[in-house]
Amino acid sequence: SAVISQKPSRDICQRGTSLTIQCQVDSQVTMMFWYRQQPGQSLTLIATANQGSEATYESGFVIDKFPISRPNLTFSTLTVSNMSPEDSSIYLCSVFSLNYGYTFGSGTRLTVV
Amino acid sequence: QQQVKQSPQSLIVQKGGISIINCAYENTAFDYFPWYQQFPGKGPALLIAIRPDVSEKKEGRFTISFNKSAKQFSLHIMDSQPGDSATYFCAASIDNYGQNFVFGPGTRLSVLP
Secondary structure, three states, X not given: OOOEEEEOOEEEEOOOOOEEEXXXXXXXXXXXXXXXXXXXXXXXXXXXXXXXXXXXXXXXXXXXXXXXXXXXXXXXXXXXXXXXXXXXXXXXXXXXXXXXXXXXXXXXXXXXX | OOOEEEEOOEEEEEOOOOEEEEEEEOOOOOOEEEEEEEOOOOOOEEEEEEOOXXXXXXXOOEEEEEEOOOOEXXXXXXXXXXXXXXXXXXXXXXXXXXOOEEEOXXXXXXXXX
C-alpha cells in the first residue's frame, strides 16, 4: 500500500492562528482525502483533495475554514484557519486505491489553547 | 441511510478468547465493507474487507461474517492477544472509488493478559 508521511505529527496552537498540515505520498494517487477524528470518536470526512482544482467539501466544512491545496498527485496540504479550541482534534490524510482501499497517515494531533 | 452502526462501544476479552464486533447498515447500495484497526497515536490501518458476494472471509485469526439479508456484518478475532488491543472501525462504501465512505463509531477492544 501507499506510504503516507504527514507533518507535523502534533502541535499546540494559539486560538486565532492557522496551521498548515502537509501530506506526502510515496506514489501517485488519484484520490486523496482529509479526515478529522475527535478524541475517542470516529472519522469524519472533511474534503476530497482534487489535483489541479478546488477541493470538494463535505457538509459542515467550508473552504474558508479548511483551505486545501493539491498541486500534484503525491502532495496535499490542509490549513486549519482562525483556530478555536473546538478545532482540537486529530487530522488525517488518506489515499484510496482499488487494491488496498484506504491508507491513512499517522495523523496530526492538534491542540488549540 | 448513510449510517453504519457498530457495537459494542467497548469490549474486554481474556487472552485466547474470541472477540466479536458487530456492524449494521441501512443503505443496500453499499458494496464494500472493510474493517480498520487503529492503535493510539496511529492512523487506522486496513485489517480485512469483504464484498457482498461472499458470506465469509478469513485472514489468519480475523474473520468477517456477512449477512446480506440482515444487512449486518461482523468481525471475529480468534485467539485474541494483548497486541490486538486497539480501536476497530467498520466501514462501508457505495462504490469502488473511495467516495461515499462511511465509518462506524468504533469499538475499543482490550485483551487482558
